[in-house]
Amino acid sequence: MTRVILFNKPFGVLSQFTDARSPTPRPTLSTHIDLDRVYPAGRLDRDSEGLLVLTDDGKLQAKIADPKNKLGKTYLVQVEGAPSDTDLQPLRDGITLKDGPTRPAKARLIDPPDLWERDPPVRFRKSVPDRWVEITISEGRNRQVRRMTAHIGFPTLRLVRWRVGSWTLDGIAPGNWREA
Template sequence: MARVILFNKPFGVLSQFTDARSPTPRPTLSSYIDVPGVYPAGRLDRDSEGLIVLTDDGRLQARIADPRHKLSKCYLVQVEGAPKDADLQKLRDGVTLKDGPTRPAKARLIDPPNLWERDPPVRFRKSVPDRWIEIVISEGRNRQVRRMTAHIGFPTLRLVRWRVGDWSLDRLSPGGWREISA
């Protein structure tokens, strides 16, 4: 039976178990998870937070990470500025980034979610509004959600992956993890 672990990756943590490239050690998955033989199915940037699914099953790992399987991923995204529905429609239609067009996304404005405090906190400017968007995509290019929001004129301030397929962060605090049945 495959092992599946849901992990709430904190801001600043690398989505890998080692950090061989940096002369100054940075926190990695091994700082939080001491389970042999599991590997992340997909990645989250160091400056993103939220759900990472780890497994010891290579086929499951590929099914989660490979965009051909169109597994949905839901992100809660705080952006700089105040996008309107017409701005979000561009995401729903799909935007063309430097590496090609994206698949259509689901995008909607949401109220600020009840999340944990981020360390360090997101910068706050009185003169510039910010809004929260829920974005659901079925692919996972490098920094894709950040590039999509920037493309429509609203840079990402905070990005939290809330859900991968049917798995969610529900009741997992930053740095916390739980094993579930596959």
């Protein structure tokens, strides 16, 4: 039977089980998940948080991670500045990044979500506003959402992946996991 694990990856944790590159040990998936033969289906950068799907099924892992399958991934993104709905239109149309054009994304302004406190906290500046945007993409290039928001002039301050396909982060605290 296929095993699917939904993990709420905290800020600063690597999306892998070991860290052989760093002379100073960094937190990895093994810090939080003590299971054999499950592997991440895709990645989240160390400075991103949220839903990471792991499985013991190689075909499912490939299906989730492969952009050809156009599996939607939804992110809650705190950006620096105060974008309007019009500012988000280029994301909906698709923009061209250094590695080529992106597929059109779903993007909308949202109220600040009810999330856990991040450790360390996002920097706060009284003179610079921030807004929350919900962005759904069907790709998964390296740092894609961060590069997309920067491209339209609103750098990402905090990025939380909330949904992958039909799986969500609902009810999973940071550093915890559950079987789907």
